[in-house]
Amino acid sequence: AHAVPPNNGERIPPPAAGGGGAATGPVPGFPAAGGGGSDEAPKGGTSMGQDMLCVGRVMLxxxxxxxxxxxxxxxxxxxxxHAILQTRVPKVAHYQLSLWFNSPQKRDRWRALRHLAKRATLNLEMLEQLDLVGRTAELARTYGIDFTSVLTRGSQYRVEALMSRLAHSQNYLLVSPSREQVARQPAMACLPLVMEPESCMYSSPVVVLDFQSLYPSMMIAYNL
Known part of the structure; x- marks a missing residue:
């Protein structure tokens, strides 16, 4: 554990030129989020709150x-x-909250703080009602990946994680091709043909044909 001493409002000095000292991040002794002790913000943040980084915390x-x-x-x-908790809450504009908080009346300032505290409590109640943390943690244990990857990564990453755990139990290692090997692989022999429908007003019934479970059925039928 690392204890962060108070700095009396002063900024932590940057590392000396030449990289002689340890990288300085938001917490002393830990590197910055961008890596290498840089003061720049991380680039390409995800949409699940990962553009707001906090050491030791998961931001959602x-x-x-x-x-x-x-x-x-x-x-x-x-x-x-209303949809999750079946509760109606008023919508207060930010301008009105600013007026309440900057009002000389203590009652108005307390009204603004109570409204913000209520919103924070409702956020936690919605997460608890949906059991988001419990389900995500259970999926993380099942797939063998971290908590954040369950929310931000796709199905291919989950399948590879399961295959990696299965291969490890059988004393096998999965092949990790390099970028050069991926670039040298042969191109696809054929591409699927998607025929676009004619957009117009149909007065007669329209028949829709759909191949149920197309990819699994083709893999099972032709051992792909």
């Missing part, structure tokens, strides 16, 4: 989480609370 963008958990027309805070 609740708006992105709700877009994947519930189906709504408008993903405002008030609408999400």
């Amino acid at each position: 963008n609740l708006w992105e989480v709700m877009r994947g958990e519930v189906k709504l027309n408008i993903y405002t805070f008030e609408n999400c609370v």
Whole structure:
């Protein structure tokens, strides 16, 4: 464990030129998020809150989480609370909150703080109602990946993680091709043909044909 001493409001001095000292990040003794002791912000942050980095914490963008958990027309805070918790909350503009907080009346300032505290509590209640932390932690244990990767990575990463655990139990190692090997692999022999429908007004019924479980069925039938 690393204890962070108070700095009395002073900024931590940057490392000396030439890289002689340890990299300095938000916490002394830990490198910056961008790596190498740079003061620049990390580039290419993900949409699940990973552009807001905090050492030892998992930052979640609740708006992105709700877009994947519930189906709504408008993903405002008030609408999400009503859909998940069946509770109506008022929408207070930021300008009004500023007026309350800067008011000389203590009652108005307390009203602004109470409103913000209520919003923070409702965020936690929505996460608890959806059991997001519990389900994500269980999936992380099942796939063998970290908590954040469950929310930010795709299905291919999860499948590779499961295959890696299975191969490790059988004393096998998965091949990791280099970028040069991937670039030298032969191109696809054929590409699927997608025929676009004619856009118009049809007065007669339209028949829709769909191949159920196309890829698994083809793999099983032709041993692909």
